[in-house]
Amino acid sequence: GENVEQHPSTLSVQEGDSAVIKCTYSDSASNYFPWYKQELGKGPQLIIDIRSNVGEKKDQRIAVTLNKTAKHFSLHITETQPEDSAVYFCAAREGSNTGKLIFGQGTTLQVKP
């Protein structure tokens, strides 16, 4: 089955700096890669996603890149703000019929004002 590794586990940046979170996956059949933001005590919120037929996608300050050959994808947040502080999870959807999302371990992002 699919296995997703996420790094780093914690990330601290100054307000205005960029933050990058990286994930690798094992199943070459996986074709969909969403990113979720989870604030304390709340459910995950979808912030951006990318499909395997696209190499990059951007939405304002957030971008995601995908390298299918290397089986890794990354989340880029530019001009970080204190409200970006949260736990971020990457996920990969299995290429099997189940379509299950397999999550990375999570990254706790702290943006210091």
Added chain:
Amino acid sequence: GAVVSQHPSWVICKSGTSVKIECRSLDFQATTMFWYRQFPKQSLMLMATSNEGSKATYEQGVEKDKFLINHASLTLSTLTVTSAHPEDSSFYICSARLVWQFFGPGTRLTVL
């Protein structure tokens, strides 16, 4: 994005009792719903996948007789934790999928 609700948001119960958690997709019909469990500072672990009108598919290691899932309609799924024990205390999160997958706000279960 689409809205998924959960009820209750938190529950405290005595050991040995059963607890039911409801998950609803409010503005769309979900072909598939998922139930996850999340322990403090850990990732989301999939417990089971359910499709409306059929039996849930449980992940390895998840007891189907302990975690009863009913997916009665395209907008409602319930998870019942039977004979709850302190080790069942966790954050339970449901998710509904049409094309994208959206998550509910979670239910904090504490078993005394």
